[in-house]
Amino acid sequence: MTGKKFALLLFFFCCCTPYNVPAELVDRSVAIVNNDIITLSEVNELGQPLFQKAASEVPPEKLQEVMEQIRSSVIQKLIDKKLLLQEAGKMQITVSEQEVENALQRILVNNKISRQQFLEELKSMGMTEPLYLEDLKGQILRSKLVNYEVRSKVIIPEEKIIDYYDLHYTEQVGAGGYYILQIGVSKNTLGADGRKLSQKKAKEKITKVHKLAQQGGNFKELAQQYSDLPSAKDGGDLGIFQEKEMAPFMRNAIVGLKPGQISKIVETPSGYQFFTILSSQEGQIITKVPYESVKEEIREKLYQQEMELLYKSWIESIRNKAYIKIL
Template identity: 65%
Template sequence: MKSLNHAPSRAMQFFTSCIMLISLALFPFTSSNAEVVDKSVAVVNNDIITMSEVNELGQPMFQKAATEVPSEQLPTVMAQIRQNVIQKLIDRKLLVQEAARLNISVSDAEVNNAIERIISRNRVSRDQFLEDLKDIGMDETQYREDLKEQILSSKLVGYEVRSKIIIPEEKIIDYYDEHYTEHLQDDGYYILQIGTETSKSDGLHGDAAKQEARKRIKKIHDLALQGKDFKELAKRYSELPSADDGGDLGTFQEKEMAPFMKKAVVGLKPGAISSVVESPSGYQFFTTLSSKEGKIISKVPYDSVKDEIRDILYDQELQSQFEQWFKDIKEKAYIRIL
């Protein structure tokens, strides 16, 4: 199942929790030739929610549940899921009512454009996209309704919440200090590594494999000496497990280092590139973000992550304020589940 990353904002996830189970009890059938009698299941201000609306929202998941829920668990699941479906419909009614009060709407064209962006972002065909929806128990009609709800929510957030959010510089600095710096002990070193392994020398063995591994490390080492970003070089070329983390090994005290690492690192100035040293499995070289002379180190420069941190804090504040805003709307509303 490919990710369907379609929420315009993290705050909108408040409305988009996926209901994975539904039961036959949501469908009040009588005899085979009888009519289905609709009834009200909830009141939201001046609107009602009917059983047919509950059935319509739950229907795509019903068939999935029919094959997955053990019969002995079905009564409990029925009661839980029915309440979830009704609650989702209550939230939707409140959202639509508030949007109508503010004269905010979402057109079919906006929904179509959003779906096309989602398909493009996930790099799937439209047919595959629809298959992925089926895998999570949704059809296109329900997905469009959910997406329309998210876009409507985004517009409401923009109107009611976004303009009130300010992220002060001191909050960004506090976040940076907590997540992007590290306090070292007196003899600590924060180390990044890049390495090649003889076992990855295209089927060569012995001295030939070592020679090939050394040739590879020399090319990478030359790039590092030219000032190329060490972490990017590690991610692209290093053959060690730390490559995914940009070669980041974290902090070491001198007594914790392997002899080959100690030979390269001890005395190395922060930001300098070590010489290439032989390791038990191949060849490596290192850089340090700080040495024992520094008690607090920065893993990345503040200016390089400042905007990213601002976005993180903004999203957190947006979700918090949105949830409070919607909670206030809910508390003021007349809601009764029948």
């Protein structure tokens, strides 16, 4: 199964309202949700990918138990979906055809796929475009309802953002500690031509980057661009090390450095490295990234967390008021 097919199946399982299976199959009610019913065919349709996966992977002696767990989970998901649709009906929340088309276009753009390719993927899964669009319409309807009932009530004060920033984006230097950034070039890294760098080429590369750093280049940006060490993605950020925790080559290069100074190039067992330190002063608070650069990212993360908590509380309150019976 391709990644796109899997993503589509996951989308249907998590978000979409299922459809009845062909009429020739025997159907029956498995649950009542106020004035609506959930049918066996709905459960089978929504749970089909999980049922098939369990059938192929679970040992025979445990299969029945796992199937029952999946069935129970699917029924609970369907109950929540029925309740959401009922609430939308009470509030007369509707979705236009243009809204559905706009949503589909966003899906196509985000997945970098043409409409024709998308239709072929649907066909390979036995899904038609009208059925998919109807499912998408249901998802938009639910999103509108959740937006009205939950999202509009979520407020993230500035103090929460600052607290999160202090916890996750700053660090305090302890006694004898050094906050270290590194840049390194491995002797076995691949060059632009796809070949491994020779020791000579590796040294030439690290010398070039070292010079850029000494000339005032942004150390973190240089690390992201030139370093081939795991720390490169974090701008060469290694965090805080005590002197006794450092490898000898690191200790010799770092001890005695002042914040912002660039160390000499040192040879390591695998290549060449050099360092800088942000601080070696006890009690100094180090900011890993500027607050303003991550403020909105933090706000969105906290917003999603708070919304999830409120949503769970809200759907639970609806459940408590509803008539629900599993048959």
